[in-house]
Amino acid sequence: MEMSGQARLKATRQQVWDALNDPAVLKACIPGCEALDKTSETEFAATVVSKVGPIKARFAGKVTLIDIVAPQRYTLVGEGQGGMAGFAKADIAVALEALEERVTLLKYGVKANVGGKLAQLGARLIDVTARKSADEFFEKFTAEIERLAANGSPTSESSAPKPIVVKASIPVAPLGTPSTDPGVVDVLLSKYIKVWIADQIAVVTFNRPRQRNAMTFAMWRAMPSVVASLERDPVVRTILVTGTGDDFCAGADISEFAIVRDDVEQATAYEVAVDACCDAITHCTKPTIAVIKGYCLGGGAHLAMSCDFRYAAATAKFGIPAARLSVVYGISGTRKLLALVGLSTAKKILFGGERFDAVEAMRIGFVDHVSGAVAPVKSGWFSKPASASPSDPMTDARAFAKVLACNAPLSIAGAKTILDDIGLDRAGIDVAKIDALIAAGAGSNDYREGRAAFAEKRDPVFKGD
Numbered sequence: 002m003e004m005s006g007q008a009r010l011k012a013t014r015q016q017v018w019d020a021l022n023d024p025a026v027l028k029a030c031i032p033g034c035e036a037l038d039k040t041s042e043t044e045f046a047a048t049v050v051s052k053v054g055p056i057k058a059r060f061a062g063k064v065t066l067i068d069i070v071a072p073q074r075y076t077l078v079g080e081g082q083g084g085m086a087g088f089a090k091a092d093i094a095v096a097l098e099a100l101e102e103r104v105t106l107l108k109y110g111v112k113a114n115v116g117g118k119l120a121q122l123g124a125r126l127i128d129v130t131a132r133k134s135a136d137e138f139f140e141k142f143t144a145e146i147e148r149l150a151a152n153g154s155p156t157s158e159s160s161a162p163k164p165i166v167v168k169a170s171i172p173v174a175p176l177g178t179p180s181t182d183p184g185v186v187d188v189l190l191s192k193y194i195k196v197w198i199a200d201q202i203a204v205v206t207f208n209r210p211r212q213r214n215a216m217t218f219a220m221w222r223a224m225p226s227v228v229a230s231l232e233r234d235p236v237v238r239t240i241l242v243t244g245t246g247d248d249f250c251a252g253a254d255i256s257e258f259a260i261v262r263d264d265v266e267q268a269t270a271y272e273v274a275v276d277a278c279c280d281a282i283t284h285c286t287k288p289t290i291a292v293i294k295g296y297c298l299g300g301g302a303h304l305a306m307s308c309d310f311r312y313a314a315a316t317a318k319f320g321i322p323a324a325r326l327s328v329v330y331g332i333s334g335t336r337k338l339l340a341l342v343g344l345s346t347a348k349k350i351l352f353g354g355e356r357f358d359a360v361e362a363m364r365i366g367f368v369d370h371v372s373g374a375v376a377p378v379k380s381g382w383f384s385k386p387a388s389a390s391p392s393d394p395m396t397d398a399r400a401f402a403k404v405l406a407c408n409a410p411l412s413i414a415g416a417k418t419i420l421d422d423i424g425l426d427r428a429g430i431d432v433a434k435i436d437a438l439i440a441a442g443a444g445s446n447d448y449r450e451g452r453a454a455f456a457e458k459r460d461p462v463f464k465g466d
Contacts (some may be wrong), residue, residue: 003110003111003112004110004111004132004135005108005109005110005111006108006109006135006139007106007107007108007109008106008107008139008142008143009100009104009105009106009107010104010105010106010107010142010143010146010147011103011104011146011147011150012103012104012105012146012147012149012150013099013102013103013105013150014072014073014097014098014099014105014199015072016105016146016149016150017072017097017105017107017146018071018072018097020142020145020146020149021075021095024037024038024039024045026142026145027045029141029145030138030141030142030145031049031138032049032051032134032137032138033049033050033051034047034048034049035048035049035050035059036048040063043065043066043067043069044063044064044065044066045063045064046062046063047060047061047062047063047064047079048060048061051134060082061082062079062080062082063079063080064077064078064079065077065078065079066078068094072097073096073097073200074094074095074096074097075095076092076093076094076095077091077092077093077095078091078092079091079092079093090114091111091112091114092111092112093109093110093111094109094110094111095107095108095109096108096109098396098399099199099200100393100395100396100399101197101204101395102195102197102204103150106396107139109135111135192208193207193208193209193217193219193220194206194207194208194220194223194224194227195208195245196227196230196231198234198236198237200399200403200406201236201237201238201239201406202237202238202239202240202241202399202402202403202406203231203234203237203239203240203241204240204241204243205224205227205228205231205240205241205242205243206243206244206245207220207243207244207245207249207250208244208245209245209254210244210245210246210247210248212251212254212256213244213246213247213248213250213251213295213296214244214245214246214248214249214250214251214301215250215251215252215253215254215255215256215301216250216252216253216254216278216300216301216304217254217257218254218257218261218262218271218274220278221253221271221274221275221277221278221300222274222277222278224278224281224282225277225278225281228240228281228282228285229281231285231287232285232286232287235464235465237287238287238288238402238405238406238410239287239288239289239290239402239403239405239406240282240285240287240288240289240290241289241290241291241292241395241398241399241402242282242289242290242291242292242304242305242308243291243292243293243294243395244294244295246295247294247295248294248295248296248297249291249292249293249294249295249296249297249301249304249305249317250296250297250298250300250301250304250305251296251298251299251301252298252299252300252301252302252322253271253275253299253300255326272331275300275303275331275334276331276333276334278304279303279304279306279307279333279334279337280307280333282304282307282308283307283337283421283425284421286410286413286414286417286418287410287413287414288309288310288402288405288413288417289307289308289309289310290308290309290310290311290312290398290401290402291304291305291308291310291311291312292312292394292395292398293305293311293312293313293314293317293368293394294313294314294316294317294394295314295316295317295318296317296318297313297317297318297319297320298318298319298320298321298322298356299320299321299322299323302319302320302321302334302338303333303334303337305368306334306337306338306341306367307337309417310369310370310398310401311362311367311368311369311370312368312369312370312372312394312395312397312398312401313359313362313363313368313370313371313372313394314359314371314372314373314393314394315359315360315371315372315373316359316373317358317359317362317368317371318356318357318358318359319356319357319358319359319361319362319367319368320350320354320355320356320357321334321338321350321351321354322354322356323351323354324351324352324353324354325354330351335347335351336425337425338350338351340424340425341365341366341367342365342366342367343365343366346365359371370394370397370398370401372393372394372396372397373393407460407463408463409442409445409447409448409451409461409463409465410447410463410465411438411441411442411445411447411465412442412447414438415435415438415439415441415442418434418435418438419435419438422435445466446464446466447461447463447464447465447466450462450463450464451463
């Protein structure tokens, strides 16, 4: 018997990990569990009463934890004897994906077999019973996790590093010591911009959900420092850009225009700040992915186009309504739009100022991947869901980001520089700079590691030097 599933839990990954290693929590959640005692750091003794069809039996056995990578994954190897009813063996692989600061995706896969009278009941009945038990476990486990998260677990409170607090109205200070915690680390927390790192992936989140994450002048000015700080951090391999709540970014905060964009001089300074923000994302040597849900309009579209990739929910809405505000979309944003969709479609978007949905965005090349789409619009990497949760662009984006994080940083930085210089039709390709990048790659420790890994038929471990 084989089955798999997942559960989205509103708690930090550390809280979920602690619960998965807590005998009291597991005993309360496992259907029919009479006893669960931890006999060592990696073993439990268990007694479980289970009913499969007409057979009810008490199984006594042990569970051993292997392949432990805290707080990301482990495998449970269990074996139980039920007397005349027979026996059961199972390997359960559990993986925890830190989707957001306080949202964890738990994925599991089960391979099991039974013997004795149980085996005579038929695979279908056994599968149905196993699925019912799994559903019951995760229903109870989800409730327990949310209770623990609401109360605050001692582990999460004591071990989590204190965040750095900055004001969004001033340039963001350097993040300081590069993050080294293999788990989840808060490296920056401001009122309107949050940065969070897990698994070598940094997530930059616009945090004004009531205003659909519209960008203030201060946010535009702060973002280049945020991006530069992440670019300096050797632990960060990929950067995701997203918004809190239901939207990515509805564009600039028009409500403050009377104060910060009231005349030609202010309008010019404002556009300089917008371009500096978006170009900082574009010029970042690390891969960037916009994770889009809800509104992605105007300046929000510029932010998304500045990223290397755009992963969108099927319900996302796009548009550049500059023509409805008598605003001329700047050269930087227009160049990026042209590179993505072509001349005719770019004119249609800018002249019409109308909104378009995720399917249309995929069709015209504005986005690379739509999560939860009824059918792929085009073939290739981005049309196939990268995870077991195709309705969630963050899940899919993180899966792709992990692939990028495993590859050589120097190779990606060089390729990105060359491609952007050509694709965005910049003033000219700096041949000397490109030659320096190629030489840096050829003389790097990562180049030697790549060759060694190929010869030894193993996955390379790149360090970016």
